[in-house]
Amino acid sequence: xxxxxxxxxxxxxxxLKEIIPEAFTExxxxxxKLKAALGEDIEFKNERYVLNWAGKSDAFRVLxxxxxxTLVPERDESVNFDTTENIFIEGENxxxxxxxxxxxxxxxxxxxxxxxxxxxxxxxxxxxxxxxTKEEYLSRIGDKDESGxxxxxxxxxxxxxxxxxxxxxxxxxxxxxxxxxxxxxRVDGVIFVSIDDNEVHNLRLLMNEVFGEENFIGCIVPITNxxxxxxxxxxxxxxxxxxxxxxxENGKLSMTGYDRDANDKEFSFIDKYGKRARLLGLxxxxxxxxxxxxxxxxxxxxxNPKTLSVSLVKYESTKSGRC
Numbered sequence: 331x332x333x334x335x336x337x338x339x340x341x342x343x344x345x346l347k348e349i350i351p352e353a354f355t356e357x358x359x360x361x362x363k364l365k366a367a368l369g370e371d372i373e374f375k376n377e378r379y380v381l382n383w384a385g386k387s388d389a390f391r392v393l394x395x396x397x398x399x400t401l402v403p404e405r406d407e408s409v410n411f412d413t414t415e416n417i418f419i420e421g422e423n424x425x426x427x428x429x430x431x432x433x434x435x436x437x438x439x440x441x442x443x444x445x446x447x448x449x450x451x452x453x454x455x456x457x458x459x460x461x462x463t464k465e466e467y468l469s470r471i472g473d474k475d476e477s478g479x480x481x482x483x484x485x486x487x488x489x490x491x492x493x494x495x496x497x498x499x500x501x502x503x504x505x506x507x508x509x510x511x512x513x514x515x516r517v518d519g520v521i522f523v524s525i526d527d528n529e530v531h532n533l534r535l536l537m538n539e540v541f542g543e544e545n546f547i548g549c550i551v552p553i554t555n556x557x558x559x560x561x562x563x564x565x566x567x568x569x570x571x572x573x574x575x576x577x578x579e580n581g582k583l584s585m586t587g588y589d590r591d592a593n594d595k596e597f598s599f600i601d602k603y604g605k606r607a608r609l610l611g612l613x614x615x616x617x618x619x620x621x622x623x624x625x626x627x628x629x630x631x632x633x634n635p636k637t638l639s640v641s642l643v644k645y646e647s648t649k650s651g652r653c
């Protein structure tokens with residue numbers, strides 16, 4: 331017991347959510363969806379295929395607003411400052427991306443982003459405060475600790491799942507940064523963005539909008555946790571996702587990472603980028619396929635009619651095909 335009285339409104343909303351979950355968006359009632367779920371004659375406004383969220387207009391205004399920030403060289407902390415070809419930049423990433431537009435517009439070959447996954451415990455900046463003055467903003471993004479590193483206080487805000495606009499806040503944070511990153515890519519440039527199940531669905535739609543659906547290269551699924559997540563319920567996941575997009579069709583990744591000798595007959599396929607590859611069938615084709623041909627890939631499921639529990643039986647490979 332927490333000592334608080336019963337929240338009647340919250341209880342009613344929770345019961346309604348159990349009955350009509352499709353009427354809720356980001357833990358709030360979508361009245362148009364509720365009316366539609368109850369069978370009322372309704373036409374959704376501005377019907378079209380588009381990704382939209384609360385705060386998208388504000389996110390676009392943040393994207394369009396110019397910056398007065400500048401990069402300050404730290405020669406004392408640098409090695410071979412005048413001759414090195416490597417740059418490490420510390421700063422609020424949206425401001426830095428804006429600063430880089432002038433010098434690096436259309437010049438970057440590859441960008442990799444590892445954004446907040448929006449697990450409910452992430453702290454990140456999203457545009458929900460537009461009343462502050464320029465001085466207040468510069469002070470907020472310039473907060474540093476004794477070591478000179480940017481502090482989290484005043485700069486980052488926690489995006490809890492208990493708050494409304496949980497997904498919208500994340501999208502508002504990502505949209506201007508992806509848009510500016512797209513500007514920096516070369517014509518043949520590519521971008522990779524890591525993500526997990528919390529936002530992979532929204533990220534795919536968002537990147538379709540920013541980079542163009544036709545420039546989607548692929549979704550790579552890296553195994554990051556072989557032991558699996560230790561969640562008490564649900565599926566124990568071992569993987570994350572890595573979405574890849576090109577700036578244009580010229581940014582598509584080739585089928586091979588290196589050239590083969592022109593005399594290698596096995597690698598006879600040449601793609602339009604001049605890369606050599608070999609074509610391999612990934613499965614047996616035709617009408618004569620039998621389970622006995624691939625015994626280790628036959629996994630029948632059985633349901634106990636009394637307990638409704640599901641069991642998996644794996645057959646071991648033998649000379650006869652199975653045991």
